[in-house]
Structures are given as structure tokens and as C-alpha cells.
Amino acid sequence: MGSPTTPAPDDPQHRPPADDPRLDLVAGSVELRHGRLEFVRPREATALLYEEDVAADQAYPPYWAEVWPSGVELAYAVSAREWAGASVLELGCGLGLPAVAAALGGGEVLATDRSPDALAFAAVNAERNGVAIGTAVCSWAEPAPVTEAAPWRLVLAADVLYGQRNIAELLALLPRLVDDGGEVWIADPQRPLAGEFLAAARRDWDTVTTAATRDDGVRLHRLAAPRTNLR
């Protein structure tokens, strides 16, 4: 029997700190119109559900750490055009694939998310592709960091049309981000609330179009010309 003052090896109080799952990375790449985009992501998004994140991420799961089909398709759509000198904003950027694609196309890009960890990954992913992007923590309920820099030429968002609160916040925010010279591109995997979002957007915007993408499950919605009474 050991001395009462000697901790047993399995004593949780004396266990070394667990490895940070944000640093257990895997690399991947996605095809763009011209070339490939390289990225890293945490190996296991669910491993990121650690307690400290509850405050930072407002108790929401770490969705930012996944590669979502909508982000892949939005990056591809962005890469089909040149964005030289254009101001580009990504909302809810997660790993930042569309933001990086816009920077590769010459855009001046700000990637935003409510999760600071997401922004760290988006910036590193830009570096891996030889481009630089700006990053800013921004929650859609407190959007000063992005409204103050409006109007944007292009506003991007992938897989954000979930949750009634997200829909309400985005409907209020998006018309404040572009003027008649700008567009909003939202890629969506046909989430249940997308129809409600689009119906409201048709009331608030002069132009709302939807296009197929390479992925049968993902649609690309484009909003342009916000009605002036919302500004």
C-alpha cells in the first residue's frame, strides 16, 4: 500500500493536462476552378467540446471545425471569378475555405466568426495557400465589426441557415452590408429553414436567385439590391 501523500498514477488531480484537441490536426484539400486549396482542420470536432469553449462559443457545438459541403461549394463558386481589389466579407467562416478562395482571386478579405478558434484556422489556411486575410470575431447579434466597414462588394456565408435565431439575425444584418454594387452569396445544404429565409429575403431584396452546385445537395443563393427602406 502506498503512502497517503503519494498520488496514485491515476489520480485525476495529478494527471498531466490532456493534449489540446485543437492541435491534433489533419490536412486536406479541395478542388477550385483553377488549382487546389489546401487546409488543415482539427481531427475530431467533437473533441473540442471542452468546458472553456462554452463561454467563447455561447454553448453552441464547434460546428466551425468541420468541412461542410456548402463551404466547399461556395469556395468553388468564388474561384470561378476574379475578385481583384474587391472587398469580400465571410460570415460564419469556420475553416474559411470561401474566404481563402476569394483571397486567391485577388480579393481583400475579412473572415469572421463568433469563434476565435475558427478565425485562427481560417488565417492559417490562408497562409498555407500563400495569401493573407483579415479576421475578426463577429457575432451576428453584435455586428459592428462588419457594418462599420460596409458596403462590401461580396458577402459570403456557407451553411448558416439553421436555427430561428440565425435566420432572424441574418435577415436583419445582410441588407446593412451591401449597397447596389454588392452581392450576398449563401451556400446552403437545403436546411429546413432555408425556405423561410428565402421568402423573407424576396421581400427585402430586389434580386434573389438560386443556382445548383456540383453537389446535388447544395444550393447557391445570391441576393442583390437590398430595398432601401431597410438601411
Ligand SMILES: C[S@@+](CC[C@H](N)C(=O)[O-])C[C@H]1O[C@@H](n2cnc3c(N)ncnc32)[C@H](O)[C@@H]1O
Ligand atoms: C455549420 S458551420 C459552417 C462553417 C463554414 N461556413 C463551412 O461551411 O464550412 C456554421 C458556422 O457559423 C458560425 N456561426 C453560427 N452562428 C453564428 C452567429 N450568430 N454569429 C457568428 N457566427 C456564427 C459558427 O461558429 C460556424 O463556424
